[in-house]
Amino acid sequence: MSSLHGGSVPVVALAVFQGLLAARHTDCRGATLLALESAATPCAAGRSAVAQDARYLEEVRALAADAGVQRAFRAIEELEPRTHGDLILLTEIPAPPFKEEQRAKRYAEMLREAGLDSVYIDEVGNVIGVRRGRSSEKTVALDGHLDTVFPEGTDVRVRIRGDTLFAPGIGDDTRGLVLVLTVLRAMNQAGIQTEGDVLFIGTVGEEGLGDLRGVKHLFSAEGPPIDAWIAVDGGDEGRVLHQGIGSRRYRITFRGPGGHSWGAFGLANPHHALGRAVRYFAESADGYTRTGPQTSYNVGRIGGGTSVNAIPFESWMEVDMRSVSPQRLAGVDSILQTSIRRALDEENAVRRHGPPLTADVEKVGDRPSGEIPSSTPIVQRAIAATRYFGTEPAPGTGSTDSNIPIAKGLPAITIGRGGVGDGGHSPGEWWLNEKGDIAIKKALLIVLAEAGLATRRPATP
Ligand SMILES: [Zn+2]
Numbered sequence: 229m230s231s232l233h234g235g236s237v238p239v240v241a242l243a244v245f246q247g248l249l250a251a252r253h254t255d256c257r258g259a260t261l262l263a264l265e266s267a268a269t270p271c272a273a274g275r276s277a278v279a280q281d282a283r284y285l286e287e288v289r290a291l292a293a294d295a296g297v298q299r300a301f302r303a304i305e306e307l308e309p310r311t312h313g314d315l316i317l318l319t320e321i322p323a324p325p326f327k328e329e330q331r332a333k334r335y336a337e338m339l340r341e342a343g344l345d346s347v348y349i350d351e352v353g354n355v356i357g358v359r360r361g362r363s364s365e366k367t368v369a370l371d372g373h374l375d376t377v378f379p380e381g382t383d384v385r386v387r388i389r390g391d392t393l394f395a396p397g398i399g400d401d402t403r404g405l406v407l408v409l410t411v412l413r414a415m416n417q418a419g420i421q422t423e424g425d426v427l428f429i430g431t432v433g434e435e436g437l438g439d440l441r442g443v444k445h446l447f448s449a450e451g452p453p454i455d456a457w458i459a460v461d462g463g464d465e466g467r468v469l470h471q472g473i474g475s476r477r478y479r480i481t482f483r484g485p486g487g488h489s490w491g492a493f494g495l496a497n498p499h500h501a502l503g504r505a506v507r508y509f510a511e512s513a514d515g516y517t518r519t520g521p522q523t524s525y526n527v528g529r530i531g532g533g534t535s536v537n538a539i540p541f542e543s544w545m546e547v548d549m550r551s552v553s554p555q556r557l558a559g560v561d562s563i564l565q566t567s568i569r570r571a572l573d574e575e576n577a578v579r580r581h582g583p584p585l586t587a588d589v590e591k592v593g594d595r596p597s598g599e600i601p602s603s604t605p606i607v608q609r610a611i612a613a614t615r616y617f618g619t620e621p622a623p624g625t626g627s628t629d630s631n632i633p634i635a636k637g638l639p640a641i642t643i644g645r646g647g648v649g650d651g652g653h654s655p656g657e658w659w660l661n662e663k664g665d666i667a668i669k670k671a672l673l674i675v676l677a678e679a680g681l682a683t684r685r686p687a688t689p
Contacts, residue, residue, distance in 0.1 A: 278468075278623045280615070284608040284677075288616050291676055294683070300418035304410060304668045307417075311410050311668075312661065314338065316386045319395045319402045324382070328353055328374040328432045335374065335430045338409055343416040344428065352445040355430040356452065359412065359422075361679060366424035368456045368679040370411060370671065371629055372404030372645075373434035373442070377653045392660045399649035399659040404460035405430050407645055411672050423680035427452065434461070434629050437477075439593045443629040447636060456606055456678045457633040457640035460671060463652075465663075466622040467644035468610040472631030474557045474597025475550040480505070480568060482575075484585040486534070486541030494580030498543035499533060501585055505571035506530075506545065512563045513549075521553035523560055546592070552625055554597050554635075565589070595627055596635035606639040606678060613673040617666045639678075643671060 291297055318338075323331040332355050339347045339357035346358040355374070376397035378384070386395040412428050431442030445451055462469075482498035482505075506527055513525040526548045533540035547564060551557040568587050576584040600607065602623060614621040626642055633640035646667020649659035 278602040278607070278611060278621065280611055281603065281608050284605065284612040285615065287677055288609065288612040288673055291673055291681060292616060294681060296418050296420045296681070296683070297672070297676065300414040300420055300672055301669050303414040303417040304665050304672070307410055307413055308661070308665065310413075311406055311664075314409060315393070315398065315403060315406045315659075318405055319386050319393075319398045320384055322378070322380065322382065322384050323375050323397070324378060324380045325375055325436055325438050326433070327380060331374050332430060332432070335405060335409075339412065339428055342409060342413045344412065350445065351450065352442055353432040354442045354446060356446075357412070357428040359415070359426045359428065361422040361424045361426065362682040363423045364425050366455045366679065367427060367453050368422075368424055368675055369427040369429050369446075369454045369458065370408050370675055371429040371431055371443070371457065371459045372406075372408045373401045373459075373461060373629060374405065374430045374432055375435050375438055375442075376400070376402075377435045378655075382655070392658050394656065394658045396655050396657050398657055399463060399645060399647075400652040400657070401434070401461050401645065403645040403647065403649075403659055403664075407460050407668050407671060410668050411675060414668070414672060420676070421682040422676065423682050424455070424678070426675060426679050427454065431629055437592060440595055440629060440632055443632045447632050447638075454633070455639070457630060457638060458606070458610075458671065458674055458678070459629040459640070459642040460645050460667075461628045461642050462626065462644055463647075463649055464622050464644045465646060465667060466614050466619045467626075467642065468607060468614060468621050468623045469626040469628065469630060469642040470602060470604070470607045470623060470634070470640075471552060471599040471625035472595070472597050472634040473550050473552055473625050473627045474554060474631065474635070475548060475593060475595045475627060476557060476561050476591065477549075477593030478547045478564065479544060479590045479592050480547065481532075481542055481544040481588045481590075482572065482585050483542045483588065484539070485582055487539045487582075489537040489539055492539055492582070495539050495582040496575050496579035496585045498540050498585055501571045501575035501587070502530070502532075502543040502545060503571075504574055505568050508567035508570055509547075509564050512567065513560055516560060516563055517556075521551060521556050523549070523551035523553070523556040525549045525560055525564075548593070550627070552597055552599070557597055595631050597631070598635035598637070599625075600634055600637065600639060604639050606641055606674070609677040610641050610643055610670075610674050613670045613677070616673070617670055619666075641674075643667070643674070646670075 433441035532543040647664035
């Protein structure tokens, strides 16, 4: 919906949030060490200072004072034991990459139990629950991701020590799913009616090689109409991501006949070609990424070969590149492609006999980058709701489900799941419900501001 973009909103600078990078330094280091798929990136790119438009603070305050919303806030508090139980139940249903069916089925049942009549699982496995609004003029989606990074057979039982819950995937992003569910329960218990429709969504394929396939499907021609997108992923209470870090990943394989290292000497050697490719890529990419918008490159895995005295028949590598800028991402990608072609040509040119090598370049990941302006109402509403609960907003960048709508220029953000936790993507992941209700209330306020409360008028951009 174009009215939502609000790119020309005059911004009243009430507050400028600075110094956030320093304040979050510890989190950033931890996240980087763990090489988080979804959570590390805000740190890498730093945080932008964002001005607050006073109208959205007013809007959020008025919403929070509404009797129905107050009832929903109380419901969220009273639901805490249930929310706790839901988190354990869902965490203990494994959801490895590409195998989210079991958890999806249960999550769909939970949305039905929470009072939604229209709940379905789409062609790719996303769970979608529809809560109709009064006018249905607009559709707002609230999303958590079903998948974890953990392979089949991982012990996902929740261990409880004191108040802390330990289990792989408990925070990333099972808590996000439960937050989405609890917003629904609270809206129903409080009898809240919205103007627009609200979709409660659990997506597949957010992590790793899932390559955002769930959210890509939702924003394809086959998906439902969605005008605003709120993903819940990652830990920071103040998290308001409105920039998506894009990434491209390739598996590159050089192939030849292979043979004896003495007897077949002179055949083109796939490892030699790969070595050249890595050298040309790393040298050129280094120069390219030292200036301009932050961009990274990494040869992560290398393999192939049968024996020290055999010319290999194949040599492969896996490469990951990221950038906040689509142009820079395309630029570093083109350096990779050029390096592969040059290496292939050179290795083939020095062969003394036999057929030439081939190079197979397989794209195994493609996440678009992009940014929606911080003056966009959905960003302003999230910042206002964060401040309403006394937390400093931390706008920034990330690699989450929101990358897809953001890259399409649609209003989309990713907010934190609340509570405290760490160890995402590791077997020692933990989560603790410290004021976790605030993140749920905040998500509710953003949803209601976007969808419009049927009894109130939203702020007009
Ligand atoms: Zn996640």
